[in-house]
Amino acid sequence: MDKVHVIVNPFSARGKTIERWETIKEIIRHHFNEYKAIFTEKPKQATEIARDSLQQGADIIIGVGGDGTLNEITNGYFHDQTEKVINPDASLGIVPSGTGSDFIRYLKIPGDFKRSVALIKNSRNRKIDVGKITFNIPGKEGGSASPFSRFFINVADFGLGAEVVKTLHSTQGGKHGALSYYTGLLSTIRKYKSKPVSITIDDKETISGSFLIGAVANGRIFGGGMQIAPGAEPDDGLFDLVLVGDMSRFQIIKDSRRLYTGTIASHPRVIVKRARNIKVFPVDESKGQVNIEYDGEMGDTLPAEFQVLTQQVNLRI
Numbered sequence: 446m447d448k449v450h451v452i453v454n455p456f457s458a459r460g461k462t463i464e465r466w467e468t469i470k471e472i473i474r475h476h477f478n479e480y481k482a483i484f485t486e487k488p489k490q491a492t493e494i495a496r497d498s499l500q501q502g503a504d505i506i507i508g509v510g511g512d513g514t515l516n517e518i519t520n521g522y523f524h525d526q527t528e529k530v531i532n533p534d535a536s537l538g539i540v541p542s543g544t545g546s547d548f549i550r551y552l553k554i555p556g557d558f559k560r561s562v563a564l565i566k567n568s569r570n571r572k573i574d575v576g577k578i579t580f581n582i583p584g585k586e587g588g589s590a591s592p593f594s595r596f597f598i599n600v601a602d603f604g605l606g607a608e609v610v611k612t613l614h615s616t617q618g619g620k621h622g623a624l625s626y627y628t629g630l631l632s633t634i635r636k637y638k639s640k641p642v643s644i645t646i647d648d649k650e651t652i653s654g655s656f657l658i659g660a661v662a663n664g665r666i667f668g669g670g671m672q673i674a675p676g677a678e679p680d681d682g683l684f685d686l687v688l689v690g691d692m693s694r695f696q697i698i699k700d701s702r703r704l705y706t707g708t709i710a711s712h713p714r715v716i717v718k719r720a721r722n723i724k725v726f727p728v729d730e731s732k733g734q735v736n737i738e739y740d741g742e743m744g745d746t747l748p749a750e751f752q753v754l755t756q757q758v759n760l761r762i
Contacts, residue, residue, distance in 0.1 A: 446478075446479070447477070447504040447505050448501075448502055448503050448504045448505070449477045449479070449480035449481070449503070449504065449505045449506075449507065450480065450481050450482075450483065450494075450498040450501075450503040450505070450506050450507070451470075451473060451480050451481065451482040451483070451506075451507045451508075451509060452483055452485065452491050452494050452495060452498070452506060452507070452508050452509070452510075452514070452518055453466060453482060453483070453484045453485065453509040453510070454484075454485050454491060454508070454509065454510035454511075454513070454514040454542075454543075455484050455485070456485070457509075457510035457511050457513070457514055457542055457543040457544070458510075458511065458542045458543050458544060459544060461542070462509060462510060462542040462543075465542055465558070466509070468558060469509060469540060469542070469558050469562075470482065472558050472559055472562045473507065473540075473562055475562075476562050476563060476565070476566040477505075477566065480507075481498075483498075485514075485517075489517060490517075491508070491510075491514055491517035491518050491521065492517045492518070492520040492521040493521065494521065495517070495518040495519075495520075495521025495522060496521040496522075496523075496524075496525065496531065498521075499521070499522065499531040499532050499535055500531060503532075503535060504534075504535055504536065505535070505536045505537075505538065505565070505761070506518060506535065506536070506537050506538070507537075507538045507539070507540060507562075507565060508537070508538070508539045508540070509539075509540045509542050510539075510542055510543045511541065511542065511543015511544060511545045511546045511549065512543060512545045512546055512547055512548050512549060512599060512740050512741055513543065513545060513740065513741055513742060514539075514543060515537075515539050515548065515549065515598060515740070516596075516597060516598060516599075516739070516740035516741070516742060518537060519537070519575060519596055519597075519598045519758060520595060520596045522535070522537070522575075522596075522757070522758055523596060528577070528594060530757055530758075533757075533759075534759070535759065536570055536759045536760070536761050537758055537759060537760055537761065538561075538562075538564070538565030538760070538761040538762075539554060539561070539565075540558060540561045540562060540565075541554055541555075541556050541561060542558075544622040544625070545622065545669065545741050547599060547600075547664070547666040547667050547668070547669065547670065548598060548599035548600075548664045548666070548740070550666060550670075551599075551664050551665050551666045552679075552760070552762050553762075554762060564761065564762065565761040568761050568762055569761075570759035570760065570761060571680065571759070571760050571761075571762050572680060572756035572757070572758070572759055572760075573598065573663075573679045573680055573756065573757070573758050573759075573760050574663055574679055574680055574681070574682060574753050574754060574755050574756060574757065575596050575597070575598055575663070575753075575754045575757040575758055576596065576597045576598070576601060576661065576663050576684065576739070576751060576752070576753060576754070577594055577595075577596055577751070577752045577753075577754055578594060578595050578596075578597065578601055578737065578739060578744060578749055578750070578751055579592050579593070579594045579749060579750040579752070580592065580593055580594070580595070580737070580744065580745040580746075580749050581593065581745065581748070581749075582724065582748050582749060582750050583748075584726060584748055595739060595744060596754075597663070597739035597740045598663060598664070598679070598740060598758070599662075599663060599664040599666075599667065599679075599740045600660055600661065600662045600663065600664055600666075600667040600673060600674070600739075600740065601660075601661045601737060601738065601739035601740070601744070601751060602658060602659055602660040602661065602667070602673075602737070602738060602739075603642070603659045603725060603735050603736065603737045603747060603749070604639060604640075604656055604657060604658050604659050604735065605630075605633065605634070605637055605639075605657050605658050605689075606658050606660065606667065606668065606738060607735075607736035607737050607738040607743070607744075608633045608637050608736060609626060609629045609630050609633045609668070610629075610738040610741060610742075610743060611736055611738070611743060612629045612632055612633050613625060613626065613629045614743060616629070616632075622669050623668075623669030623670045624669070625669065626668045626669035626671075627668075627669065627701075630668070630697075630701070631698070634694050634697055634698075635694070638732075639655040639656055639657050639691050640655060640727065640728075640729070640732050640733060640735050641653065641654065641655045641727070641728035641729055641732070642654070642655070642656065642659065642725055642726060642727055642728055642735060642747065643725070643726045643728055644659070644686075644688070644723060644724070644725050644726075645723070645724040645725075645726075646686065646718055646720045646722075646723055647720050647721055647722050647723075648722065650718075652688070652716070652718075653728065654688075654690065655690075655691050656688045656689060656690060656691070657689045657690065657691055657692060657697070658673070658687065658688070658689040659686070659687075659688055659689075659725065660673045660674060660685075660686070660687040660688075660689075661684050661686055661723055661751045662674030662677045662684060662685040662686070662687060663677060663679050663684060663753070664677060664679050665677045667741075668704070670705060671704035671705060672704060672705065672706070672707040672709065673687055673704060673709060674687050674717075675707035675708075675709070675710065676710065676717070680756060682721065682753055682755040682756070683719045683720065683721060683753060684719065684720050684721070684723065684751065684753055685717060685718075685719060686716075686717065686718040686719070686720055686723055687709065687710070687715065687716075687717050688715065688716040688717075688718075689709070689712075689714060689715050690714035690715070690716075691714075692714055700712060721752070721753045722750070722751070722752050722753070723750070723751040723752075724748070724749075724750045724751075725747050725748060725749055725750075725751070726747060726748045727746075727747045727748065734746040734747070735747040737749055
């Protein structure tokens, strides 16, 4: 019999998940006779719980929450020190209950609790790639650094997207719904200025310039429904790197519809590359730091390295 641990983020969906739990737990009990439920009490705790659960021999971890919960649990699939997967055979399922569910939506995981739990019980595993971000990498001129890593399953980005997430965290308690994100975008572009960066792709090609958005995509959708990388596949061993060049505030608003219709790649100011490894360095740090966000969570700043870890996590979808 599978050993099932359920990690519940009671604060997801603006606190509605705790109200929904009575319904959700009965559905889980119907499909899994025995399971252990653990509630998070603070940010990032789902990572610690997932890691402990896997080390205790859990075969299936079910997350109840949104993309943020899924990200935290994914980080817990890796050893803290060695950064290797704790149990390559363990499975991960998600019961959607969050405001930010872009990756969940892309995977077509049902929003209905009965259907999503039945999917976890009855579906086969799909091995999904995971992105690894190493922050504080040594610059091109060398120098001391203390690198550390985080993992993401959907999209990481540097530039405007990270600034929007920073705005949401400071003004709206981190809400990542479509309306919240677009409102945050309108607020952020009033003062945002792109900063020059140098990007090395698979140690073969270098692109330099100022970019409004630099998205490193494993999945296709971010920002509450924006199709930033309509051609990305989460199990092909490659990122889609989407670089959006500088444009005026008016152009950003006018062309934002392309993000929702999946036609961003055809924009004349957009570059799309496919890569396994991407290193990004700030060109002029006197112009300010360049922030990074991943799966809607604030990260550190450039410089950073993005690596694809091929087919690392078994998703029940």
